[in-house]
Amino acid sequence: MVNNPTVKEFINQNAIKEVKLHLGCGGVKYPDFINIDLYPSNPEIKDGSRSFCVADVYCDIRNLDLEPESVDEIFLSHVLEHFVKWEAQDALKNWYTILKKGASLIIETPDLLRCVLMLFHFQKKYRKNARSQFYGNQTDRLEYETHRYVWDARELKRELLSIGFSRVTVTHKPKTHKKFRDMRVIAAK
Ligand SMILES: C[S@@+](CC[C@H](N)C(=O)[O-])C[C@H]1O[C@@H](n2cnc3c(N)ncnc32)[C@H](O)[C@@H]1O
Numbered sequence: 001m002v003n004n005p006t007v008k009e010f011i012n013q014n015a016i017k018e019v020k021l022h023l024g025c026g027g028v029k030y031p032d033f034i035n036i037d038l039y040p041s042n043p044e045i046k047d048g049s050r051s052f053c054v055a056d057v058y059c060d061i062r063n064l065d066l067e068p069e070s071v072d073e074i075f076l077s078h079v080l081e082h083f084v085k086w087e088a089q090d091a092l093k094n095w096y097t098i099l100k101k102g103a104s105l106i107i108e109t110p111d112l113l114r115c116v117l118m119l120f121h122f123q124k125k126y127r128k129n130a131r132s133q134f135y136g137n138q139t140d141r142l143e144y145e146t147h148r149y150v151w152d153a154r155e156l157k158r159e160l161l162s163i164g165f166s167r168v169t170v171t172h173k174p175k176t177h178k179k180f181r182d183m184r185v186i187a188a189k
Contacts, residue, residue, distance in 0.1 A: 024079030
């Protein structure tokens, strides 16, 4: 990476007024978001968990160096489960700090209890979809693609409320990945 701006630099360089962050974007680029990831693609290294990486900024999303109350929206899909519980808790606090009052955090992630239920589904495809979520990618030898802690809906809601978020809603109709197995959690600061 020859020229990798920080998030602050990217905001300034592009004169971004409404700051929307897409964290752990992998190969998914949303045009009206700043797409952030830590691990660039390497065509020589197989990563079956994503198709390339198309980030605008490469940095660690667990502790974003942005001013408090400077961000309008944060979205992440299939990323939270890559962190151990305490890392996720710290990250959620960091994201709470940088969000503006009233702004939303949107998380899509597998729901542990739905995965447990699906493990006993009579159809193999559902059992397979559930099983893959417990430990993530265990074949490509990539530390960052393994899953370390899968949350359940009630636990994640409680955590968000304890940090200070309000109006926390949970559905199992995510806009990305798998309906029923995954949850879409929206929390307001
Ligand atoms: C399973 S992929 C999901 C990619 C994309 N969000 C999607 O739904 O297809 C997980 C992504 O999280 C990224 N990631 C893991 N740890 C990270 C960290 N500490 N900081 C930034 N990105 C991270 C990985 O590089 C990877 O792109």
